[in-house]
Amino acid sequence: MIGGLEGVVAAETVLSAVDGEGGRLVIRGHTLGELAGRTSFEQVAHLLLEGFFDDLPDPEALARRLGAARAQVFAHTTAIDETLKTLGPIEAMRALTARLADGDDLDTALRLLAAPAVFTPAVLRAARSLAPIAPDPALGHTADILRMLDGRIPSPARAAALDAYLVTVSDHGLNASTFAARVVASTQAGLTSAVLAGISALKGPLHGGAPGPVIEMLDAIGTPENAAPWLQAALDRGERLMGFGHRVYRVRDPRADALKGAYRTLNVAEPARDPGRLALAEAVEAAALEALRQAKPDRRLETNVEFYTALLLEAVGLPHEAFTCVFAMGRTTGWLAHAREQVLSGRLIRPQSAYVGPAPEAEAA
Ligand code: COA
DSSP, X not given: OTTTXXXXXXXXXXXXXXXXXXXXXXXXXXXXXXXXXXXXXXXXXXXXXXXXXXXXXXXXXXXXXXXXXHXXXXXXXXXXXXXXXXXXXXXXXXXXXXXXXXOSSHXXXXXXXXXXXXXXXXXHHHXXXXXXXXXXXXXXXXXXXXHHHHSSOOOHHHHHHHHHHHHHXXXXXXXXXXXXXXXXXXXXXXXXXXXXXXHHHHTSTTTTTSHHHHHHHHHHXXXXXXXXXXXXXXXXXXXXXXXXXXXXXXXXXXXXXXXXXXXXXXXXXXXGGOSSHHHHHHHHHXXXXXXXXXXXXXXXXXXXXXXXXXXXXHHHTOOGGGHHHHHHHHHHHHXXXXXXXXXXXXXXXXXXXXXXXXXOHHHHO
């Protein structure tokens, strides 16, 4: 099929490999299982950016410079005005990110890594008429993100759960937003432009916009017994079930299990965080997989990353309207690495289209 470029190989990358039949994700030579829950966001950012900037420092120094970049971009939160407050969080965060200068250097990249982390808490607070909280460069990236939401330093377990999430979604082959970022980078427009393209592609419900609706679905279903009839009614109305299906995976998305594992780890540390959600989610997942098997017997539709994203981010204490912004906090690392990889290849991305419109009248006659 031409329309969705299924199966088309449009880039060579050293960054990540998505095995859709085997249900395996490899990021720079490491399986997801080796990284998620074991590495911090800063460490995976270093892993992905290595080789793409001549002046990339060691991971500890990179973490310090990322802290300084958070403090730098915070200055832009003064631009939050009444118009910006009318936008949804992802649009407001994108608008603030668009204020950052374009460039191809490490400082630009660090400001872009910091941008969603700083701007998302600021726009969420602004929507409640609260002033933004300045970052603390000395904190770890995820602890600082959570602190900028409510002013309180989070427990290590909450910060670690957010690290596990950001690491899990940091890169994933040539997904729609990464492709968009690479196309823009290939024109040498700069990293800010490439990341803005990534954010724009990510916000759609078929890509990064799904986890918010997953929470709405769980709330609407309410009890495990209600799962099967509710889901069947949604399918009968021709709706797609959020958190299921994937363009590449024909088996369960390996990120679903990584995130479910992170959720369980957080629950062991802080059991009060689970208000019965896991039991409900597992019942909904089982009922959804069964309903999809019946509805689409020829298509293998399995659980994707967004289903357990929703559960984990909710337990971490993030509001569901911000889930796509949180996805962007993690995926910006991948966008930046892919953008640099594309720029260094020196090749403009410029495919062709097949014209299927009418011939000029003179020729038709
Ligand atoms: N619920 C119900 N039906 C689904 C479905 C879902 N979640 N995902 C796919 N299908 C159906 C499609 O409607 C299509 O049916 P049709 O042939 O009768 O039109 C069939 O399965 C094949 O799907 P297709 O459109 O080829 O899949 P895709 O590769 O284009 O789409 C997604 C992949 C992710 C966009 C799609 O599965 C989806 O919309 N999922 C829900 C949103 C979501 O969770 N997004 C996050 C992705 S990580």
